[in-house]
Amino acid sequence: MDDHVIEEIKKTCDKLLTDKKLLPLEQLNQGYNIFKEKFSPERLKSLDGELLIDTIFNIGNKDGLSYWLEFKNDDEFKTNSNSYGSISGGSSYKFIMFKRSSDGKWVTGNPQNPTILSVDEAVELGRKIRDALVAGANLIDKLSDDASIEDYIKLQEQLSNTLVYNMQNLGWVHKYYHILYPNKIDAFHSTRWQVHALICCNIKPVQDDKLYTMSGQLMQIIKKTGLPTSYVMNSMCVLFGPPVNYFRIGTGDNGNSYWEDMKSNSYVGIGWAKLGNLTSYDESKSIKEDIAQELKKLYGYDNNVASRKAGEIIKFYRNIEIGDVVVAALGEKVLGIGKVIGNYEYVKDRPYSHCRNVEWVKIFKEPVHLPKASTGKLTACFQYRDIDNIFEIRRLMSEEIDEIKIEPILKPLTGTVAEIEGVLARKKQVILYGPPGTGKTYYAEKACSEFAARSLFHKPYDSLSQNEKALILGDSTTNGYVRMCCFHPSYGYEDFIEGIKPRVVNNQTVFELKDGIFKRICKDAMENSDKKFYLIIDEINRGDISRIFGELITLIEVGKRGKEVILPFSNESFKVPDNVYIVGTMNTADRSIALLDVALRRRFGFIELMPDYSLFDGVVFEGLPLAEWLKELNSRICENLGKDARNLQIGHSYFLEKEKPIIDNEKFKRIIKEDIIPLIEEYCYGDYELISNILGGSIVDVKNQTIRYELFDTPDISDLVTALLSPCPDIRIGVETTNDDVADEDNDSEDNQNNSEES
Structure with missing residues (x-):
């Protein structure tokens, strides 16, 4: 690791402190000290009987260890601020034993095979875990402050021999030890995060599956910075981003190479075009089996090959995410390395029709090789898991080597953004409408930013520098090419076009003429007639359109652009230029299109956005499949809320965070409680019989006219899930499916990966 990385970590930390995104050191240390007082090894050792298990393993006990480690978040101890590292996600089984909220029973085992314990059995198990936890703490306590990597390797071995029930691999145990010994144990509580942090620091993990060995390597970095462990961890999270996956993508088949097309058009792809668009399989209950059957029919594969190739296709379609790294390869040769910047697309006229857009980071003049070059070479899509290859990929991405510099190629727009582009080209204005949470504002911002980037820089928005993005969006001192306003009942002509506004000068109120946002953007557009300007009007239906647009409602029409009118306040001549x-x-739950001003309707194009259930494929909460559940919920809304019900459906955006589906149980619970239920209560005007028809009788207490909020009061969501599924129990799936599962079909040896369509 060079000093440059250390300096970048320090700079990032300084900015986080300036922006008040890190706990002040005094508050951070106070949290460490309070935790140690409550849950020190000595304190745990003194406990026995039901007090022991209630203190350590009862997640519902807000004064207990497991609750503090995962959920405690107040001025006393802010675990949810990520100051001490996160262990969120998964189920309560990760604590080895827990008290089930539904019946107060002590449970161990796993979701597929739960075991109910008597109190005596729970106490006996609790003692074993407690004794091991204390013994492990004593080992770490003896570790010197300047311990070497060899010392940490030895510690890892000692913990593996001392701890029981695989505790040396459990995140909550690692977090417990970090809080006790923040100068010896790091605050990344999963090997995935540890590996990511190390390789981003150009350090190869010694043992990439050992929490405490990698703690040693991370502590060496932390000590070089001179900063608290918590500060370094949070700075790394910001600096390096979240962990990503690494995939090898084949670029040829049967002697043909499609690398030049992939390179020139900035994408990676796989074959099997005859399958058609893979989104057509989204409704399938057994997608792998269905694709395998099609492969046998279309390509003549036997059962084994069809199953294996179906796995590769699904991996490309479902497992690769935006931000992941792809290695374009032909046999053992690495031709280029890129970052995924787009979701799956089916492009019929490409040689490899199943595609993902990428930003090429490296295009090599001469092919290079990975340390284990033959790994995955006979597969179309293969996920690298071997640390030697992953570390070399990161090195190649960052090192100055002989490479070809290529400009990003502007690919045709697709999907909703392409549809918006088409309507704007024809009418120059469009309204995106649909139920709440269907991504209307998201697509408006995404589309306008993309259009401006292509117009100004001839590049996709995602490939722009920060300075280029700032030119498009503007900042506190400069207006950008994309601007935004939001209509509301009190928004008027004077805000949008021009008006008399008060201003205080020398303690005196004076009135002066001010230009509104639309007049300003039109002026700027006239001064820069070779550039395109975009105005986003959020919630356009909430304003009084006739009053806001005034006489300009005529001038925005395509055939009337460039015609002049005299403005009433300034007496200035004004026109709407062609480049605006x-x-x-508009949210159709507020007001339907039919109620919009007729003059406005005629001059705008309209694009409807509805809930997109495909975004949640594979997202499951304790047996509740989010896509199917949301679809069923909207179906009941349509059945119960009359002719306007289609406009009242629940959109997908409620369950997205940073453009990705939420997978955290607590976040899911909060969204249901704080967003979905109040919205449905509003739709039903307090009619609890109607609310019950939509949400289900297990959520709604019709007799007492209330929601059963006690279902939301415990960390365990199994009872809540059962209640949510009560109107549609048939969609529940096996609890063995979790959001942490990653399909691992990469263990096929090369000997049985023949008959590949690509290599």
Whole structure:
């Protein structure tokens, strides 16, 4: 690791402190000290009987260890601020034993094979775990402050021999030890995060599956910075981003190479075009089996090959995510390395029709080789898990080596953004409409930013530098090419076009003429007639359109652009130039299109956005499949809320965070409680019989006219899930499926990966 990385970590930490995104050191240390007082090894050792298991393993006990480690978040101890590292996600089984909220029983085992314990059995198990936890703490306590990597390897071996029930691999145990010994144990409580942090620091993990060995390597970095462990961890999270996966993508088959097309058009792809668009399989209950059957029919594969190739296809379609790293390879040769910047697309006229857009980080003049070059070479899509190859990929991405510099190629737009582009080209203004949470504002911003980037820089928005993005979006001192306003009942002509506004000068109120946002953007567009300007009007239907647009409602029409009118306040001549485009959004739950101003309707194009259930494929909460459950919920809304019900459906955006589905149980619970239920209560005007028809009788207490909020009061969500599924129990799936599962089909040896369509 060079000093440059250390300096970048320090700079990032300084900015986080300036922006008040890190706990002040005094508060951070106070949290460590309070935790140690409550849950020190000595304190745990003194406990026995039901007090022991209630203190350590009862997640519902807000004064207990497991609750503090995962959920405690107040001025006393802010675990949810990520100051001490996160262990969120998964189920309560990760604590080895827990008290089930539904019946107060002590449970151990796993979701597939739970075991109910008597109190005596729970106490006996609790003692074993407690004794091991204390013994492990004593080992770490003896570790010197300047311990070497060899010392940490030895510690890992000692903990493996001392701890029981695989505790040396459990995140909550690692977090417990970190809080006790923050100068010896790091605050990344999973090997995935540890590996990511190390390789981003150009350090190869010594043992990439050992929490405490990698703690030693991370502590060496932390000590070089001179900063608290918590500060370094949070700075790394910001600096390096979340962990990513690494995939090898084949670029040829049967002697043909499609690398030049992939390189020139900035994508990676796989074959089997005859399957058609893979989204057509989204409704399938057994997607792998269905694709395998099609492969046998279309390509003549036997059962084994069809199953294996179906796994590769699904991996490309479902497992690769935006931000992941792809290695374009032909046999053992690495031709280029890129970052995924787009979701799956089916492009029929490409040689490899199943595609993902990428930003090429490296294009090599001469092919290079990975340490284990033959790994996955006979597969179309293969996930690298071997640390030697992953470390070399990161090195190649960052090192100055002989490479070809290529400009990003502007690929045709697709999907909703392409549809918006088409309507703007025809009418110059469009309204995106649909139920709440269907991504209307998201698509408005995404589309306008993309259009401006292509117009100004001839590049996709995602490939722009921060300075280029700032030119498009503007900042506190400069207006950008994409601007935004939000209509509301009190928004008027004077805000949008021009008006008399008060201002205080020398303690005196004076009135002066001010230009509104639309007049300003039109002026800027006239001064820069070779550039395109975009105005996003959020919630356009909430304003009084006739009053806001006034006489300009005529001038925005395509055939009337460039015609002049005299403005009433300034007496200035004004026109709407051709290079101004308007994108509005409207929530149809507030007001249907039919109620919009007729003059406005005629001058705008309209694009409907509805809930997109495909975003949640594979997202499951304790047996509740999010996609199917949301679809069923919307179906009941449509059945119960009359002719306007289609406009009242629940959109997918409620369950997205940073454009990705939420997978955390607590977040899911909060969204249901704080967003979904209040929205449905509003739709039903307090009619609890109607609310019960939609949400289910297990959530709604019709007799007492209330929601059963006690279902939300415990960390365990199994009772809540059962209640949510009560109107549609048939969609429940096996609890063995979790959001942490990653399909691992990469263990096929090369000997049985023949008959590949690509290599």
